[in-house]
Amino acid sequence: MTPIVSVFAASPDRGRGLARDMAVRWALAEVGQPHALRPLSFAELKTQEHKTRQPFGQIPTYETDSLTLFESGAIVLHIAETHGLLPTDPAGRARTIAWMFSAASTLEPVIVEREVAVLLEGDKQWTAERLPLLEARLRQRLDDLAAWLLGRDWLEGDFSAGDIMMVCVLRRPAAALLMGDYPVLAAYVARAEARPAFRTAHADQLARFEASSG
């Protein structure tokens, strides 16, 4: 069957491809696998029905006849393993998975923390004073990532599932704002965004937003 990917019915990013389903849809586009969508409202995300698919009431999920899967990292890895978006040598494969975990658990949290400070605590008197602290923590990670990528096109040899996860994280607003200071990272993101599969997935998100808000 065509896999079904759950997405926001009305994405808060207005179709810019910043929601976490972007990594999944980009991976599917890279391997040429069509998919269907299950758009969910914020209220539907928190229902028991959706929590049987995704225990934390989030998007994306990925459903086939034989599998219901959650966590964008795990879904992208599953697609990559099934369709060859991973190196075939064992060491390259393991290191690509390391970069997927890095994107999800070393980079994304400091980026999301910076976003949460504005989105959830923007009205608090402490936020202006906290932002430089958060930005310093984020820059530490970006410094290290830029040092790694210096002289490399992709994280580990050829383009892989690790790059999909990392580029999606770097495209989030709190990181995107700093790309002017990181030409190595900006060039890396631009290389990824020039891929036909990225452009397909991105255009699909925008079309979906325009259709849903029409």
Added chain:
Amino acid sequence: MTPIVSVFAASPDRGRGLARDMAVRWALAEVGQPHALRPLSFAELKTQEHKTRQPFGQIPTYETDSLTLFESGAIVLHIAETHGLLPTDPAGRARTIAWMFSAASTLEPVIVEREVAVLLEGDKQWTAERLPLLEARLRQRLDDLAAWLLGRDWLEGDFSAGDIMMVCVLRRPAAALLMGDYPVLAAYVARAEARPAFRTAHADQLARFEASSG
């Protein structure tokens, strides 16, 4: 060769098994694979030499003749794949990996954020007012996890690499403090801590701390 795991030369947790090498050493104990240690000072973590092993200057890393690996999730997954700490059916395997990503990127960030608020911002006047906000975000995740684990011994069928990652995250102080309100999660952690491999890894961490602080 015996794999080498990098660890803190002087762990800030005083050997309680809260550092991120615990998941790796527990997984190695589960599969009966001996390992050697590479203790690193905080200064050594930030050297170029260590950053060739771990681009973000963290522990743990995992080294064999043919592979240098980083990110505890990726290392535990590699050990699990090599030695059978994953379900053998494809759907169970994929879902176990989903729980590993959940632990690392859905649970751990809200737990670490609560810890960082005290460790790095404890002297700020805003921290007392922020803590209830952070705790509410953390409790949302714990509520969902407890709902999933109700009536289950482990996250997905038998004990697996997903449980190793999740239990290590729940043992962190900011989550451990709340376990009194979550009997389902407390029982889950206790079940895991009763495993001989957990006890071996935990005793090893304590012995290492006592030897290094001797």
